[in-house]
Amino acid sequence: MASKFQVSILPKYCKGCGICVSVCPKQVLALGKDKAQVEHADQCIGCLNCEYHCPDFALTVTEGGNDE
Template identity: 40%
Template sequence: MKEQNNKKITEIKINTKWCKGCGICVEFCHQKVFVMKNGKPDPVNSEKCTRCMLCEIRCPDYAITVGGDEDGE
């Protein structure tokens, strides 16, 4: 996790080589963390991530990783 103004931000990684740009992650994210940019998801609002992991679980390409636990491990 990264910190920005004393607020922890979840690190979300997109493997663009694996991602086919289906947008499932965008649709399943209740917090609107992602937007589609150039045909791929971009986690522009990662500070809103609640770590529900739906994006990672639902990704058919295994292209999303929601990083670390609350302790940064």
């Protein structure tokens, strides 16, 4: 089932600290080579933990972006 929420990451802002990955309760995010990336977009419950914990303003969670 597709999630109602869309997580977007600005690679230019992300420094790969991994905090977002650690606070996501649904393992939506994972650390790529040196940046965070969305791994399981369909699992997002829109709790905003990642956006609120991100020290770099790199993460945005929006509602209703992922319709397909």
